[in-house]
Amino acid sequence: MIVNKQMITIKGTREGLTLYIDDSCSFSEVLKELDQVLSTKYTDKDEPMITVTIQLGNRYLHKEQEEALREVIRRKNKLVVQSIDSNVITKKQALQWRxxxxxxxxxxxxxxxxxxxxxxxxxxxxxxxxxxxxxxxxxxxxxxxxxxxxxxxxxxxxxxxxxxxxxxxxxxxxxxxxxxxxxxxxxxxxxxxxxxxxxxxxxxxxxxxxxxxxxxxxxxxxxxxxxx
Missing domain, CATH: 2.160.20.70 (Pectate Lyase C-like)
Incomplete structure (x- = not known):
């Protein structure tokens, strides 16, 4: 039996929500599942604004991909992206850190x-x-x-x-x-x-x-x- 791997894990914190995104699946799959997961939650317009932190793991996103990810979350009236964090940095950033x-x-x-x-x-x-x-x-x-x-x-x-x-x-x-x-x-x-x-x-x-x-x-x- 094939078990589908969960690509999005959501955890609530005092500061808001943290989304952990699996770094082994394709980006298009991430966007699709994220939209589905958020469509079943946080749809009540009377809820207060919730900040979202996204943890990418060992995945690097280009600016266009980051904007696509933010757009999926922005569709939910009460969610706002606070930060997108990744374990991966660019060569320029690595040289600057050195x-x-x-x-x-x-x-x-x-x-x-x-x-x-x-x-x-x-x-x-x-x-x-x-x-x-x-x-x-x-x-x-x-x-x-x-x-x-x-x-x-x-x-x-x-x-x-x-x-x-x-x-x-x-x-x-x-x-x-x-x-x-x-x-x-x-x-x-x-x-x-x-x-x-x-x-x-x-x-x-x-x-x-x-x-x-x-x-x-x-x-x-x-x-x-x-x-x-």
Whole structure:
């Protein structure tokens, strides 16, 4: 006996509905079954608006297919698509993710007037002199003295951190948060880091050891750098 595989699974949540779509069947079959399933449910016009999240699994949809999927759901007066999520990303997105998550190691002294700017995490093996500036979309690690300007999380990442062997910066910036002297000891500090304290809504300076608790998402390579 042949048993038809269920292509659409619907689960209710506090936020609305989640549709799990089988990723092994054809897209045309998905549209047909989705229309049939929704036609037997959620037809009462007196029901409140329900948001729908669609989980595609290992299926990638082109924009035209996404719009066709949204259109089937839009026909039901009380359903609105909130998001369409997939485990599959494009090559462009994968390359962007790699760039954003890579650690770029640079060996140099950043002198006054010089700017080093990279995408991803920056590991600078050298000093940042007064008047020098380093910028990264991710975290910044300086194996040397930081006496200039450091800007981590430049694209808005408030979880980014700045760590240095010797911390005496003229300015620290993480995302849109800025901290200047005299927030630091006049003679600087060794093996410290700057990070955003979201409760206090400002950048704080703390020991490197706190990162394992306050930023547990730092990967293994970064932890080895911090712990020696």
């Amino acid at each position: 760039d954003d998550s890579e650690i770029k190691a640079i060996t140099k002294i950043v002198r006054s007037g010089q700017v080093v700017e990279i995408v991803g995490d920056l590991l600078l093996i050298g000093d940042v002199n007064p008047g020098g500036k380093i910028v990264a979309s991710g975290n910044i690690f300086v194996l040397g003295s930081l006496r200039g300007v450091a800007h981590a999380g430049a694209n808005g990442n408030t979880d980014a951190v700045i760590a240095a062997s010797y911390m005496e910066p003229s300015q620290l910036r993480i995302a849109d948060y800025i901290s200047r002297s005299p927030d630091y000891e006049s003679e600087g500090v060794y093996m410290e880091c700057g990070l955003i304290d979201k409760e206090k809504s400002k950048i704080i300076i703390d020991r490197l050891q706190v990162l394992s608790q306050k930023r547990p998402d730092l990967n293994g390579f970064e932890r080895r750098i911090l712990n020696g």
